Amino acid sequence: MPRILYVLTTFFLLFAGSLSLQAQDDLGLYPECHCLYMQADEAVGKSSFDSLSREFHKLAIAKGDKNSILQYHLLELRHLCMGSSKEQVLEAMEQLKEKALEMGELKYFFNAYTRTAMYMEDVEHDETAVLELLLEMLSEATKYNSEYGFYEGHRYLALICWKQGDFINARRHALKAYGIYSETKDPIIKNETIIVRTLTELSETYKADNDSSLLFLEEARKVAAIGVDSLRCNYCEARYWAKKNDLAKYAFFRDKVREDDRSYTRYYPQGDLMFGATEAAAAGNWETFHSNVEQFDNILDLKYFAELASLYGNVGELSQLEERIIRTIFKAHSSNQSDAIARLAASMGNMELSHSLDATKHKLAMSNRLIIASLSAFLILLILFMVVYIHKRHNEDREKQQLITKLQKSRDEADKANRMKTTFVQNMSHEIRTPLNALVGFAQLLSLPDGSLTPEEKEEYGDIVTNSGEVLIGLIDDILNMADIETGNYKIRLSRFKPASVCAFALRIVEGRVSADVKLVFENRVSEDLSVNSDMLRVQQILTNFLTNAIKNTESGTITIGCTTEEAPGYVSFYVADTGVGVPPEKADVIFDRYVKLDNFKPGTGLGLSICRILASKLQGLVYLDRNYSPGARFVLNIPL
Numbered sequence: 001m002p003r004i005l006y007v008l009t010t011f012f013l014l015f016a017g018s019l020s021l022q023a024q025d026d027l028g029l030y031p032e033c034h035c036l037y038m039q040a041d042e043a044v045g046k047s048s049f050d051s052l053s054r055e056f057h058k059l060a061i062a063k064g065d066k067n068s069i070l071q072y073h074l075l076e077l078r079h080l081c082m083g084s085s086k087e088q089v090l091e092a093m094e095q096l097k098e099k100a101l102e103m104g105e106l107k108y109f110f111n112a113y114t115r116t117a118m119y120m121e122d123v124e125h126d127e128t129a130v131l132e133l134l135l136e137m138l139s140e141a142t143k144y145n146s147e148y149g150f151y152e153g154h155r156y157l158a159l160i161c162w163k164q165g166d167f168i169n170a171r172r173h174a175l176k177a178y179g180i181y182s183e184t185k186d187p188i189i190k191n192e193t194i195i196v197r198t199l200t201e202l203s204e205t206y207k208a209d210n211d212s213s214l215l216f217l218e219e220a221r222k223v224a225a226i227g228v229d230s231l232r233c234n235y236c237e238a239r240y241w242a243k244k245n246d247l248a249k250y251a252f253f254r255d256k257v258r259e260d261d262r263s264y265t266r267y268y269p270q271g272d273l274m275f276g277a278t279e280a281a282a283a284g285n286w287e288t289f290h291s292n293v294e295q296f297d298n299i300l301d302l303k304y305f306a307e308l309a310s311l312y313g314n315v316g317e318l319s320q321l322e323e324r325i326i327r328t329i330f331k332a333h334s335s336n337q338s339d340a341i342a343r344l345a346a347s348m349g350n351m352e353l354s355h356s357l358d359a360t361k362h363k364l365a366m367s368n369r370l371i372i373a374s375l376s377a378f379l380i381l382l383i384l385f386m387v388v389y390i391h392k393r394h395n396e397d398r399e400k401q402q403l404i405t406k407l408q409k410s411r412d413e414a415d416k417a418n419r420m421k422t423t424f425v426q427n428m429s430h431e432i433r434t435p436l437n438a439l440v441g442f443a444q445l446l447s448l449p450d451g452s453l454t455p456e457e458k459e460e461y462g463d464i465v466t467n468s469g470e471v472l473i474g475l476i477d478d479i480l481n482m483a484d485i486e487t488g489n490y491k492i493r494l495s496r497f498k499p500a501s502v503c504a505f506a507l508r509i510v511e512g513r514v515s516a517d518v519k520l521v522f523e524n525r526v527s528e529d530l531s532v533n534s535d536m537l538r539v540q541q542i543l544t545n546f547l548t549n550a551i552k553n554t555e556s557g558t559i560t561i562g563c564t565t566e567e568a569p570g571y572v573s574f575y576v577a578d579t580g581v582g583v584p585p586e587k588a589d590v591i592f593d594r595y596v597k598l599d600n601f602k603p604g605t606g607l608g609l610s611i612c613r614i615l616a617s618k619l620q621g622l623v624y625l626d627r628n629y630s631p632g633a634r635f636v637l638n639i640p641l
Contacts, residue, residue: 029071033060041075044078044082053076056075070108073092073100074115076096077092077115077116078115081123093115094112096108096109096112097109097112107148109140109144110152127164134156138153154173154177158170165325170202178202195220196223199216200217200236201300204300217233228263234253242278243308250278270296273295276288278308286314290317302328306322309321442464446461446465490615492535493537494533494535498528498532499524503562504522507547513551514551519559521561522561524563525563532639532640539619541612542574542623542637545608553578557578559579560577561575571621573636576634578633580633582633591625592610593610594610609635622637622638
């Protein structure tokens with residue numbers, strides 16, 4: 001290793017060692033404390049909390065971990081907020097504030113206000129006390145020039161305004177909180193994904209035809225990690241697409257919400273009622289819609305249902321929901337709050353002005369430090385340049401090796417493709433030769449002079465010639481269709497047609513190929529008036545392929561073809577089900593791949609289902625094997641309505 005790199009490495013190791021830091025988790029807790037914290041957190045509001053909390057506090061003090069000590073006080077406050085007296089909660093709030101100031105962690109200082117405000121709102125139902133707390137919180141934020149205090153204050157004020165139906169002020173405070181979040185360099189604010197809730201609720205204050213609604217949802221998704229944040233984004237986006245009357249996208253995000261059953265039922269206990277009401281409105285089932293909506297009292301929820309009633313033209317439900325919204329807003333704005341609201345509005349102007357002046361002073365102070373910082377940055381950049389230069393050759397060698405590896409991988413893939421094509425050509429030679437030999441041989445027999453063959457023999461040999469010709473044409477069609485797809489010559493021509501008619505036509509094409517022991521059944525589960533805009537010939541081609549496969553693999557029983565709109569909202573589903581041999585589990589995942597055949601001893605190219613999948617994609621739909629169906633196999637094609 002070059003001397004300079006050795007010196008720099010030694011320097012940085014000594015520097016890192018001098019800090020004597022121990023690995024911490026995302027909450028800033030030491031690993032020994034984290035396990036006990038999680039146990040105490042799960043026990044909040046339960047009888048086991050006191051013992052776990054004391055044990056956690058004892059360990060936090062022993063380790064000298066200030067974040068763990070402050071988290072203990074926050075846990076105590078949360079626990080008391082689950083049902084203790086107002087006096088106990090206020091005492092715990094003051095203890096947390098005092099400890100936070102003592103340890104220089106203002107985040108917990110302002111957390112004490114917001115947690116207590118939640119208690120005053122949810123348990124005491126004292127909106128005036130909530131506003132008084134927020135007023136005091138913003139005053140303290142001004143006193144300590146705390147960006148975090150202003151951020152939390154505006155965020156919580158937005159929440160209060162939403163609950164009261166004051167969407168104008170809710171947006172005002174939400175946008176201020178998001179403005180602070182966007183511009184701040186404070187890692188405490190940046191690491192709090194609670195802004196996701198602010199952004200999602202902000203999006204729901206706009207109507208679906210306002211671009212701002214989707215814009216804020218997209219901003220929320222950028223911030224959201226896994227877990228409840230992602231769940232909240234999916235939940236609100238499902239509601240957004242429902243208001244846009246895009247039921248396919250609604251169903252997509254609804255299903256994503258339901259993937260995590262535990263989190264879903266915990267954070268959205270009324271989620272199934274909401275989805276049920278949404279789907280009832282779309283289906284015109286207003287009795288179910290009304291029954292579900294009666295369970296909600298949140299103004300954002302009521303606003304959402306009102307938009308659905310408006311979208312689907314139910315004037316009566318819309319009128320009732322608007323009356324409920326007005327009553328809820330009137331109830332929320334009780335007269336005893338007016339003084340507190342007025343004082344809050346007046347004080348906020350003064351606070352914001354003071355905050356602006358302090359920010360200006362801070363910028364001036366920062367400019368004096370800029371020169372020193374610039375010199376330091378120059379020296380650091382010089383050192384970094386030397387390190388980068390030393391490692392340059394090593395990086396070049398590594399890139400060369402990566403390129404060689406990539407080329408080898410590409411060569412292996414090309415070899416694999418060539419082997420597959422070679423195998424395919426060999427198989428096709430065999431597949432084509434078999435029916436062709438039968439065609440030629442029996443045609444020669446039929447050409448013998450009159451009297452050489454009995455009428456029964458002529459009929460039998462004629463059937464063999466016909467069947468061999470059909471097999472040969474099918475093989476050639478598959479090869480030509482795949483060639484057209486790969487060269488881009490396969491065109492999609494849209495027109496309106498009825499699903500039942502295309503099913504019936506496909507059935508007529510294959511009915512002559514079915515053995516006597518197999519019964520063909522047609523199920524029409526769609527309205528006679530229903531029509532779809534798609535390529536009828538390609539849909540027919542897919543269904544014919546499904547039927548051909550079913551005939552090949554069904555010796556007795558039934559083959560059923562049908563169509564329905566009940567399986568996938570926003571789509572019409574065509575299906576072919578049989579009582580044949582079914583699809584072996586080892587082939588279920590690859591049955592739609594090229595050159596894959598269910599039975600290698602039966603004629604075919606192994607391209608039919610692969611062509612079906614490609615055609616379905618071009619029709620904005622999809623094909624799949626129904627793995628829950630038995631006995632036999634069931635193939636499904638979904639295309640948009």
